[in-house]
Amino acid sequence: xxxxxxxxxxxLGMAPRVSAELHPVPDVSLALAxxxxxxxxxxxxxxxxxxxxxxxxxxxxxxLAADPSGLFLVLAPPSVSERPPTEARVHRxxxxxxxxxxxxxxxxPACFVLDALQNCGS
Numbered sequence: 001x002x003x004x005x006x007x008x009x010x011x012l013g014m015a016p017r018v019s020a021e022l023h024p025v026p027d028v029s030l031a032l033a034x035x036x037x038x039x040x041x042x043x044x045x046x047x048x049x050x051x052x053x054x055x056x057x058x059x060x061x062x063x064l065a066a067d068p069s070g071l072f073l074v075l076a077p078p079s080v081s082e083r084p085p086t087e088a089r090v091h092r093x094x095x096x097x098x099x100x101x102x103x104x105x106x107x108x109p110a111c112f113v114l115d116a117l118q119n120c121g122s
Contacts, residue, residue, distance in 0.1 A: 016041040016061045018048050030116045052077040056107040070117035078107045
């Protein structure tokens with residue numbers, strides 16, 4: 001009886017690459033590299049913000065999980081244009097002088113599920 005073949009595997013880079021070369025089709029590209037090379041998940045700018053907010057909780061998109069069925073769970077920072085407006089607050093100092101400060105909220109990253117098999121142009 002023949003022994004079963006070992007499972008195939010790849011090393012997946014944690015940071016997806018945003019590339020305008022994919023636009024308009026496809027939105028997701030996955031070029032599988034044979035180990036020990038690193039496979040990169042590449043997405044179009046229509047999927048991730050081209051202008052990530054540096055004040056977001058995360059600075060760069062990252063792959064959180066990959067499923068054998070071709071699904072990728074990805075976390076990405078929001079766009080600068082999506083940053084919530086600041087809120088002006090007035091504070092009176094001990095000397096009686098009013099000072100206005102602007103308080104902003106930290107933007108929340110977005111979660112995406114990318115289907116590489118359905119949207120991939122590998």
